[in-house]
Amino acid sequence: MPTKRVSVDLEESLYRRFKARVAYAGTTTTSVLGNLMSQWVGTWGSNSLSHTVQAGEDLRSIANQYYGKPDLYLVIAHFNAISYPVLVEPGQQVLVPEPGTSPSGLAPGTAIPWNVPKSTASVHIDEQLYRRFKARAAFEGTTTTAWLYDFATQWTGNWPTKTISYTVQAGDSLRAIAFRFYNDATKYWVIAHFNGIADPALIHPHQPLVIPEPVTSGKLPTGESPYIFGIHDKGGEHLMAEKGKKGWVLITEEIGRNPYDHSSKSYADLENGGYGVIVRLNNGYSTPASGSYRGTIPEQQHYQEFAVRCGDFVEHSLGCHIWIIGNEMNHHNEWPGGINGHMITPTLYADCFKRCHTEIHRRPGHANDQVVLGAVAPWPDKAKYPGNERGDWIKYLADTLALLGTTCDGIALHTYTHGPEPAKITVFAPMGAPFADRNFEFRAYRQFMDAIPASMRALPVYITETDQNDPWAHSDTRWVQAAYAEIDEWNQDPTHQKIRCLLLYRWLPHDQWSFKDIQEIKDDFRAALDHDYRWWR
Numbered sequence: 001m002p003t004k005r006v007s008v009d010l011e012e013s014l015y016r017r018f019k020a021r022v023a024y025a026g027t028t029t030t031s032v033l034g035n036l037m038s039q040w041v042g043t044w045g046s047n048s049l050s051h052t053v054q055a056g057e058d059l060r061s062i063a064n065q066y067y068g069k070p071d072l073y074l075v076i077a078h079f080n081a082i083s084y085p086v087l088v089e090p091g092q093q094v095l096v097p098e099p100g101t102s103p104s105g106l107a108p109g110t111a112i113p114w115n116v117p118k119s120t121a122s123v124h125i126d127e128q129l130y131r132r133f134k135a136r137a138a139f140e141g142t143t144t145t146a147w148l149y150d151f152a153t154q155w156t157g158n159w160p161t162k163t164i165s166y167t168v169q170a171g172d173s174l175r176a177i178a179f180r181f182y183n184d185a186t187k188y189w190v191i192a193h194f195n196g197i198a199d200p201a202l203i204h205p206h207q208p209l210v211i212p213e214p215v216t217s218g219k220l221p222t223g224e225s226p227y228i229f230g231i232h233d234k235g236g237e238h239l240m241a242e243k244g245k246k247g248w249v250l251i252t253e254e255i256g257r258n259p260y261d262h263s264s265k266s267y268a269d270l271e272n273g274g275y276g277v278i279v280r281l282n283n284g285y286s287t288p289a290s291g292s293y294r295g296t297i298p299e300q301q302h303y304q305e306f307a308v309r310c311g312d313f314v315e316h317s318l319g320c321h322i323w324i325i326g327n328e329m330n331h332h333n334e335w336p337g338g339i340n341g342h343m344i345t346p347t348l349y350a351d352c353f354k355r356c357h358t359e360i361h362r363r364p365g366h367a368n369d370q371v372v373l374g375a376v377a378p379w380p381d382k383a384k385y386p387g388n389e390r391g392d393w394i395k396y397l398a399d400t401l402a403l404l405g406t407t408c409d410g411i412a413l414h415t416y417t418h419g420p421e422p423a424k425i426t427v428f429a430p431m432g433a434p435f436a437d438r439n440f441e442f443r444a445y446r447q448f449m450d451a452i453p454a455s456m457r458a459l460p461v462y463i464t465e466t467d468q469n470d471p472w473a474h475s476d477t478r479w480v481q482a483a484y485a486e487i488d489e490w491n492q493d494p495t496h497q498k499i500r501c502l503l504l505y506r507w508l509p510h511d512q513w514s515f516k517d518i519q520e521i522k523d524d525f526r527a528a529l530d531h532d533y534r535w536w537r
Contacts (some may be wrong), residue, residue, distance in 0.1 A: 003126060003127060004130035006125060007144055009121075009145075010118055010121055010288055011118055012118060016196055017159060018155070019151045021155075021212075024213060033121070040136075040147065040151070041132045042131075042134055047098055047099075048097045049095070049096045050091040050094075051094050052091060058086060058088060060085075067100075072138065074092055076135075077138075078131060078138055079132065079135035080095055093310060093359040106142075108146045117433070120515060126133045145221070160213040163212050163214075164211045165208065166217060168206060171492055172203065174188035174191055174201075175458070182215050182421045194211075205238055223271040223319065223322070224500075226536035227240075227535075230247040230501040232250050233510075234270065239526060243526065245507075248277075248503060251267065252393040254282050256370075257283055264362075268318045271320065278464065280412075281324075281326070282326060283295050283297050283298045293333065293341055294336065295336050295337070295342070296329060297344065297352045299342050300352075303352040310323070322370045323370065325356045333381065346400040349374070350400055361466070372411065373401070373412060376396050379450070390434050393440065397451050409460075410461070411456070411458075412458040413450065415448075415463060420468045420475060422477055422481075423441040426443065427443070431487060445499075446490070460498075461497055462503075465505040466505065472518050473518075487533070488533040498536075504525065
């Protein structure tokens with residue numbers, strides 16, 4: 001469809017407010033001005049008469065014939081896209097819009113200021129609308145510029161009615177700042193336009209910004225930590241408190257699927273103590289040694305029962321608003337019945353997750369809780385299904401996210417090394433066929449991150465398990481320090497989706513990976529805590 005460009009020079013402050021409000025509304029300048037022009041033109045011009053130019057006629061005489069005002073010749077010129085009104089020829093057909101009518105007296109309500117700095121707002125609109133808009137403006141004895149200026153002024157109004165001042169911190173990006181104040185990283189253009197920033201990537205520490213219409217105070221909610229440090233299980237948090245770096249604590253719960261079970265837990269001591277609190281909700285735990293595989297989520301016919309149980313547990317629990325649904329759904333040990341039981345495909349997990357998401361969010365006081373995707377296990381290849389015949393764990397995550405769409409508030413990941421050598425944290429160690437494109441070491445997390453679609457790049461990411469795969473050893477390898485340095489390095493790139501935590505697995509002696517009694521690992525963790533590794537500033 002042919003289009004035409006229209007533009008207007010707006011006073012600089014109006015321009016910034018207008019462009020910022022457009023971005024805030026999640027629309028475009030073209031849509032806003034196009035709709036305003038269309039509404040103003042309305043049906044004007046739908047009544048038109050075809051006139052054949054006679055010898056000796058020009059547009060002025062034709063305008064005088066139909067409007068009684070020769071000065072309205074530009075109405076006919078614009079309506080017919082005649083660039084040179086004097087160049088009409090006998091026999092030429094022209095359309096005369098609204099013949100026999102008079103101007104309504106409409107006039108823009110905003111005076112255009114002169115001798116002030118301005119910036120140009122321009123859009124491309126449908127050619128037919130363009131002709132009618134220019135013709136009606138001329139019919140009213142005004143200009144398109146005057147009307148566009150008025151449209152932009154009236155639509156912007158007194159927006160914003162509320163602002164917050166913010167100073168850029170080291171490591172900040174406009175996306176991160178937008179997430180801080182809008183819970184939506186995609187709104188970074190709101191801040192850019194309002195502050196006259198042409199390139200959103202070019203901000204610097206100590207730069208003052210004004211945030212228009214923030215939806216949050218810009219402060220972390222209670223129960224979230226600005227640090228990336230953390231431990232899987234309650235009990236070791238004193239290590240973080242000793243260093244004044246109260247990070248994250250993850251607690252796992254086996255809640256079952258009985259919809260009549262209203263039991264709950266309180267994590268208020270952790271939340272009130274200043275820690276970030278994450279709770280993982282499992283249908284049951286598996287104990288392969290005894291051949292028991294309850295399933296991290298139940299069989300498909302029990303999904304709704306499990307979802308109701310999740311909702312009840314959340315509603316009656318205190319001190320947490322971040323809930324992970326299930327764990328390592330692609331690992332056969334987490335399937336109901338194990339390897340010979342019921343495989344959890346992305347389709348099945350997405351069905352269960354959406355039900356849990358709905359049940360949790362509908363509970364009073366929990367509409368804004370984070371319901372987080374369970375971590376996909378790196379490296380198991382048993383979850384094979386149509387479209388993923390090799391059982392690729394990265395594909396499993398990508399497929400699950402695609403199915404969840406907007407019904408997801410965060411993403412949990414797991415990553416490990418195979419051995420205690422710190423060098424394994426930063427290497428690319430290709431696997432054997434058919435997974436030569438997959439990393440067998442810690443940076444497998446980066447391949448998970450790359451699989452997150454652009455539409456979900458604003459979501460929080462939590463690495464809720466990491467270790468050396470082997471049981472923690474009584475040795476000082478500085479593995480823990482290297483792991484936290486790696487995640488901090490990732491977070492320092494302003495183009496990267498922030499990882500909010502890296503949780504050491506684990507504190508409680510429920511399996512061979514507990515480091516509760518391994519002094520060397522605790523000292524390594526303390527040394528890591530000497531660094532100011534934050535995802536939030």
